[in-house]
Amino acid sequence: MSTIYEYVERVATAQSEKTAIEKITNSNPALTLEQAYEIQRLSIEKSISASNAFIGWKMGLTSKAKQQQVGVDSTIYGRLTNQMLMKHNEITAADHIHPRIEPEVAFTFKKAIAGENLTPYEVWSAVEYVYLALEVIDSRYENFAFSLMDVIADNASSTKFLMGSQPYAPTTTDWAQIKVDVYHNGERKHEGVGAAILEHPIYSVIELLNMLSKEGRGIQPGQLVLAGAMTDAVAVKAGDSVTADYGALGSLTIYVK
Ligand code: OOG
Ligand code: MG
Numbered sequence: 001m002s003t004i005y006e007y008v009e010r011v012a013t014a015q016s017e018k019t020a021i022e023k024i025t026n027s028n029p030a031l032t033l034e035q036a037y038e039i040q041r042l043s044i045e046k047s048i049s050a051s052n053a054f055i056g057w058k059m060g061l062t063s064k065a066k067q068q069q070v071g072v073d074s075t076i077y078g079r080l081t082n083q084m085l086m087k088h089n090e091i092t093a094a095d096h097i098h099p100r101i102e103p104e105v106a107f108t109f110k111k112a113i114a115g116e117n118l119t120p121y122e123v124w125s126a127v128e129y130v131y132l133a134l135e136v137i138d139s140r141y142e143n144f145a146f147s148l149m150d151v152i153a154d155n156a157s158s159t160k161f162l163m164g165s166q167p168y169a170p171t172t173t174d175w176a177q178i179k180v181d182v183y184h185n186g187e188r189k190h191e192g193v194g195a196a197i198l199e200h201p202i203y204s205v206i207e208l209l210n211m212l213s214k215e216g217r218g219i220q221p222g223q224l225v226l227a228g229a230m231t232d233a234v235a236v237k238a239g240d241s242v243t244a245d246y247g248a249l250g251s252l253t254i255y256v257k
Contacts, residue, residue: 114218
């Protein structure tokens, strides 16, 4: 049986060579949750360098739409680094395996926060801003198909994300009530609401902290959290564009070349 380190290598190679691999649980169906998160942690640790810092966390599968799309019904977390944060709203299809784009919101933190079963009130006291965001995901597994353990080991399919240019104060609106329409090449494909994320996106952070606290971790000041997609992700190819229109809050577009 392969060691944790061999899986770390396999996932890294899939990413650098842009070639999908067989999911880990095909050959190792006994992979545990702890081992899967350890593969994730070691993979990201390996990618950290002077130009690629750890900058925060992402939640995945926090909406029913997403859980149904990939057939996994547990929420998961992943790790975000500097090089995933897009500087421009453009990606190159050839840099990816089978990219998909999905609408999100992100929270930034001004205070450290950790602990289990925190309340929205406690979490909001640590939040600095809320941003609109688009995430690009790109599973390293064949056919974008995986089990819970596989997707955790693959850092929750993370590859890139775009933050809106406008920070919003937490009090701007009721984030459960925000609406998003997702357009693929100008055609409306999906619609969603903030409440699709665990009734309110703040519960995504509470869930993240529940998971992190079991490992003695938390959120540090200056870090950010992507709350998870509100709708299905849209599969894209060269020449496509995806726009998430959040009404009065604004809209974000990613162009694929
Ligand atoms: C897993 C990542 C899920 C989200 O926002 O739900 C995720 C996947 O769909 O490949 O990022
Ligand atoms: Mg996502």
